[in-house]
Amino acid sequence: xxxxxxxxxxxxxxxxxxxxxxxxxxxDMARGIxxxxxxxxxxxxxxxxVIGMNDHFHSTYSRLMMAQEPDMKGIFVLRxxxxxxxx
Numbered sequence: 001x002x003x004x005x006x007x008x009x010x011x012x013x014x015x016x017x018x019x020x021x022x023x024x025x026x027x028d029m030a031r032g033i034x035x036x037x038x039x040x041x042x043x044x045x046x047x048x049x050v051i052g053m054n055d056h057f058h059s060t061y062s063r064l065m066m067a068q069e070p071d072m073k074g075i076f077v078l079r080x081x082x083x084x085x086x087x
Contacts (some may be wrong), residue, residue, distance in 0.1 A: 007060035010052060015052065020044045021061055022069060029075070037062045037076050 011018055021040050028035040041058040044050075063075040 003054065003056040004060050006054070007057035008053070010057055011061070011064065014050055014052075016048060017044060017050055018061065018064070020048055022065060024070075025065065025072060026074070029071070035075055 021037075021044050023042055024040045025035045028040070037058045041053070041055070041061070045053045059078070062078060063070050066074060066076060
């Protein structure tokens with residue numbers, strides 16, 4: 001994935017983003033709402049006011065949360081990485 005390394009560096013430097021995303025996700029789940037990472041990402045951006053929350057990082061966070069949080073396994077709909085190359 002093109003941005004995965006940068007996203008993981010961002011995650012390492014700013015663990016509060018992961019914690020906030022998990023909190024928002026669990027809040028949605030508790031209310032019976034299927035979480036959408038794009039929506040969670042924007043809500044976290046507003047609440048945390050963290051510099052550097054690149055829009056391309058949320059796919060890495062989706063995968064990370066589903067891998068590390070048992071209650072979130074399979075919660076996000078993922079697209080397959082594009083195999084197209086720019087000409």
